[in-house]
Amino acid sequence: MSEQVTCKCGNLVTVDGERSWCTKCGQPVYTDPKKQRRHKWNSLYLTVLFIGTITFLVYIYLELVSKFWVVE
Numbered sequence: 001m002s003e004q005v006t007c008k009c010g011n012l013v014t015v016d017g018e019r020s021w022c023t024k025c026g027q028p029v030y031t032d033p034k035k036q037r038r039h040k041w042n043s044l045y046l047t048v049l050f051i052g053t054i055t056f057l058v059y060i061y062l063e064l065v066s067k068f069w070v071v072e
């Protein structure tokens with residue numbers, strides 16, 4: 001059940017199943033445009049989660065540093 005799908009970069013990709021990777025730009029290509037959109041939201045969610053974690057760690061670090069600063 002392979003299907004020809006045109007990637008965003010214009011490259012024609014043969015997709016086996018529901019997802020494949022573009023050989024030109026390396027982006028995932030989906031036969032279902034709905035899944036393509038979901039992937040976009042998933043990456044956005046992961047990015048937000050990643051930035052949130054980093055911010056939290058920096059906050060904890062600063063909190064510890066400021067505590068040690070007071071003791072000394």
Ligand SMILES: [Zn+2]
Nearest residue numbers: 007009022025
């Ligand atoms: Zn591409």
